[in-house]
Amino acid sequence: MMYEFRVSEMAEEFGVHRNTIRNWINSGTLAAKEGPGRKYLMKFEDYQLLCEKFGRQAHIKPSSYVDPDKVRKLEEDAHRPEPMVLGFTEKTICADTSWADTCLTCGTCASACPIAGVDGLDPRKIVRMAVLGLEDELKDTNWPWKCTMCAKCENACPAGVEIMALMRRLRGLRDRDLVPGPIHKGVVTCLERGNNLGIPKDDFVFLCEELGEELEEEGLEGFKTPVDVVGAKVLVTVNSKEPFAEPDDMKYWWRIFHAAGESWTISSENWEGVNWGLFSGDDESMKTVVGRIVDNMRRLKCEVLLLPE
Ligand code: SF4
Numbered sequence: 001m002m003y004e005f006r007v008s009e010m011a012e013e014f015g016v017h018r019n020t021i022r023n024w025i026n027s028g029t030l031a032a033k034e035g036p037g038r039k040y041l042m043k044f045e046d047y048q049l050l051c052e053k054f055g056r057q058a059h060i061k062p063s064s065y066v067d068p069d070k071v072r073k074l075e076e077d078a079h080r081p082e083p084m085v086l087g088f089t090e091k092t093i094c095a096d097t098s099w100a101d102t103c104l105t106c107g108t109c110a111s112a113c114p115i116a117g118v119d120g121l122d123p124r125k126i127v128r129m130a131v132l133g134l135e136d137e138l139k140d141t142n143w144p145w146k147c148t149m150c151a152k153c154e155n156a157c158p159a160g161v162e163i164m165a166l167m168r169r170l171r172g173l174r175d176r177d178l179v180p181g182p183i184h185k186g187v188v189t190c191l192e193r194g195n196n197l198g199i200p201k202d203d204f205v206f207l208c209e210e211l212g213e214e215l216e217e218e219g220l221e222g223f224k225t226p227v228d229v230v231g232a233k234v235l236v237t238v239n240s241k242e243p244f245a246e247p248d249d250m251k252y253w254w255r256i257f258h259a260a261g262e263s264w265t266i267s268s269e270n271w272e273g274v275n276w277g278l279f280s281g282d283d284e285s286m287k288t289v290v291g292r293i294v295d296n297m298r299r300l301k302c303e304v305l306l307l308p309e
């Protein structure tokens, strides 16, 4: 006997996210195959085993019984050559082409998007275009750059489509010299000089020491800015706009650390805590910047990392 189910039904039954059920099916953990419509089929014994694993009673609905002839026909159909789908090319940027079935074109994402309609931006349209392999067209639009990456669309999506990952991949497709605004320049500056605004090491260390002296004069007895203190518990990274334009803002943090008796330090190099590769879709640069912070953690033997952003 075969058991027929929808992903959403099984997710609700076992109290897991529907993506979890899809992952189980894709990985073979759940021995199910595609059935009619958006349903799946699995052996009833396998369904019972799953129930046992979750410590619950098998739940059988009349619609769960499937005619064996129907199953045979489905298996025959499964072995027929796939029809060619117009426009669905190997260029698709969706790593998981099942998105073509996953997206319901319900438009919930567009309803949730705070900037839907701005310059024609519509997350549902973007997902459809991506599924159809229209990446060149998407790459040339400004939609991925207008998107604030707030994730409201993704959170609202009933099908679990990873719209945020799609937006970032689209950003990453742009030639770097066509990335709008200063964010790619910031990434390059950070890679070359250790922070987004290119503040030299000596200037940064001088500023930190000077702010420390000011704090001591303001009543923090014995305060000295802890730069490159090996063995400090917390490594504090810095948003470069603070030393550049708002240095006094750093003092608020430092006052709290001092009052709490915290063991903390700042690195004199690669101290930038804002990773603009995240915004520009540049995964390689992002990894490099993260790797430098990890190196600082190891070099200074810190246990805890504090990122300002
Ligand atoms: S909310 Fe999800 S399923 Fe609905 S149109 Fe948007 S991406 Fe597709």
Ligand code: SF4
Pocket: 112, 113, 114, 115, 116, 123, 146, 147, 148, 149, 150, 151, 152, 153, 154, 163, 164
């Ligand atoms: S992440 Fe982008 S597309 Fe999604 S809701 Fe936010 S602004 Fe709209």
